Amino acid sequence: MPDTHATPAPALTQGEIDQRVFDLYDEYCHGRLDRRSFLQQAAAVTVGGLAMAQALLPRYAQAQTVSFTDERIKARYVDYPSPGGTSGTMRGYLVHPNRPGPFPAVLVIHENRGLNPYIEDVARRLAAEGFLALAPDGLSPVGGYPGNDDDGRDLQARLDQNKLRTDMRNGALHLRAHPLSSGKLGVTGFCWGGTTTNALAASLGAQVAAAAPFYGAAPETAAVAAIRSPLLIHYAEHDERINALWPAFEAALRVTGTPYAMHLYPGTQHGFHNNSTPRYQDAAATLAWNRTLAHFRQHLA
Template identity: 75%
Template sequence: MSDHLQAAPDALTPGDIDQRIYDLYDEYCHGGIDRRAFLARAAVLTVGGLAMAQALLPRYAQAQTISFTDPRIKARYVSYPSPGGSSGTMRGYLVQPAGTGPFPAVLVIHENRGLNPYIEDVARRAAVEGFVALAPDGLAPVGGYPGNDDDGRALQQGLDQAKLRTDMINSARYLKAHELSSGKLGATGFCWGGGMTNILAATLGAEMQAGVPFYGAAPQAASIPAIKAALQMQYAANDAGINAMWPGFEAGLKTSGAPYEMHLYPGTQHGFHNNSTPRYDEAAAKLAWDRTIAFFKQKLA
């Protein structure tokens, strides 16, 4: 093992990290183990494993690409009704392009830990491209994103999952009907949010025009025929659990006639779009985001 792997976690690059550490991190991110177990198991898995594990923990301050004070956008937090959800009320981060609108609308759905700074940045990226974006915080009914992913993950796991999904559906309808919205609705999401994007497409039917799930779980097979939105799937190459769902999902889409396209990014890990950890793949993330924006501009025009 090279001396480079004994360096500070910030010095590690994606290629330095053992695939087994990536797999362990994926288990941690999805709630299979806690932070303590993740670090402890990584430390004994390989030489330099603890440094690799520490390098994968998010560094949000370094990942911001669009400032919340950027003059091209206007951002604020909004509250809105969510009947049937966790508390009856939701809160989200609403970002619009400078100007009066209306604008095509894009819902940006977080991972399994609430509305963290990375997802807020993605909403700002969408607004810079001409969309009014809403990033709902599924943790709003329990106090909101707590400031760190470990507590956020625990809070989200503790919610009634059906009510949480209802909160996301209500968020989509709130955004579609918003005065800044043109009425054309798209949705994108990451990990849990990617799966939720697929669920939204199946639930909203013709109410939703386009969806771009990033490494999201497939919806229930029986719900796929209800999908009317055009879908653009973004998949990581090293993501066995999610990718195993694709053949059945694709078969359902072919049967339903829903338009779709799928992109698989060689050499990437689950979470490759998230630029706050070394799972980030700059080239793949840029290509996937460029495709996402082009897709929304075409389908939400």
């Protein structure tokens, strides 16, 4: 099978981008800088900083690794109830292998900007590997992912965050009970989605059979005792804000005896799995993805 992480080379490689620009991009991605401020500050911090900043903006055409017309899968958008959520109804991207089920199920939780093309591709990658995948769009009650990350980030930031997390929880429950689901549920997510993966592992307890958060914030220490699923935790080396939460998280996991494995990927940035920007690091992304597939195959079988 071909390497489904391969992507055309970006205009600038990761090694050509100043770490200070990466740090500014992290601020921009998390809504602490708008696009104009990000570009201006990047231009001021180093020679060529503007070009570096522009190279970091996502190019989603490069991120597609499994086509929506791939004969191995079937994909469609679905609507389902979400009581207690933003509007009471949710929409998501449902993908499954093109053969009779049931299949082990994996919820795919997006970043802080809605269901963008990269996350849809992750759902297709899972389906191509034999899983039933659902990627909810947290922005669907307000019109859905708007087609660009800036507007998506603004829309998501305006939502009631407790209701948004309820929408993700309802997506997990809908997927677990889906006719094509084996009843075994895994959860994975990226950035905000990684944080929410940890939160769902705690709030859903034994209903989650395995979880694999990518560079997500740790749950509150008091909530860790409710986690029943084995965790596969992926961190980037250069991600100080997220990584600072790990010692307390690990200590709580040890107290509760929750099975876990944590991997810190050398030389990587927050978002290293996202192959639409130079933050992507092929070797680390491929290794993390293969570990995730193995984790789900082991615990969702």
